[in-house]
Amino acid sequence: MSIKSLIINPGSTSTKIGVFEDENLLFEETLRHSTEEIGRYASIVDQKDFRKDIIMNLLKEKNFDINSLNMIVGRGGMLKPIPGGTYKVTDDLLHDLEIGKQGQHASNLGGILAREIGDEIGVPSFIVDPVVVDELCDIARYSGVPELPRTSVFHALNQKAVAKRYAKENNKAYDSLDLIVVHMGGGVSVGAHHLGQVIDVFNALDGDGAFSPERAGAAPSGALIKMCFSGKYTEAEVYKKFVGGGGFNAYLGTNDMRDVDKMVDSGDAKAKEARDAFIFQVSKNIGSMSAVLKGKVDAIVVTGGIAYDKAVVSGLKEACEWIAPFTVYPGEDELLALVQGGLRVMNGEEQAKEY
16 A cells, blocks of 8 residues: 655745655645744744644645645754664654754754644654764764764765665665765765764764865864964854855855856866865765775765766766775755655564654
8 A cells, every 4th residue: 555645844944845655756845934934933943833834735725635644754853862763753752852952953843743743633753864863983973082072963864865775776785785975065974884874974064074065174173273262253253164154155155066167167277176175075085984994885875966066976986986886866855765764664664763
């Protein structure tokens, strides 16, 4: 019997939904919210009823019978660090989404909305591989400063989805493989997937690895300390240099790799050097993860929006294809990744995890 699902992926100024029958998309919609609409609410959780009403009204407009659904899956939010997988939206998980255990973010609403709608129609609700997935081995947490352990914040949903896709397409079990997965989007994360666990990963938000379209990645710590105490910048201004204003934004004034490629094609030497530096840094990250996996790498899987960029992928292959074969899955399909996580539980391929 086919399984129908509603998938909910809230962003800061939008709510993206999809309705699926098994893995087949019946329809999807990105519901935009103006700054004025969002600004009426004091907190993220206060937006729940507003966003729910918009979703329910859209389903009515589509003449879709909500009672035909078999499950609801929401984007996971800022929970405590947890292993990867599909989780039931239990009372404890719901509570931590509502309070924002590790911070307030629109993605927290995914599980909250999934639980409320699921309860109303009597079907299960799940979240899948939130950004707080943490499977680091103990020694990967060492930074050299005990007060500042390395943390796991990365594109877990898409990394896990493409790793499992690669395994399925090659008739292998995900937990039998050693993979390096490279997600390149607004941020970059490179992870070592060892037998189904991401045992090391470069923090994609504000700590590690290559610079990206809008993030600085790792920076010289001594120079950073001097910048922080120079008196020239506030804490917020320094952070903006690293998250949002860093990377290609800082070097070239754009966070769009298509713009960078146009600059390169027009003969802009600075843009060419910056793109080469990006390839250089991501290649170093891949090489680092190959050492984490002790050189036994089944494949390097490249994904994210920048995986469409032929020059970048070609440069990475030239630098790293000696390590392992490349497989490229450009873009990211978060709605499909979420429905696949739910289906693995509903079809008995995996057990739902308890938070």
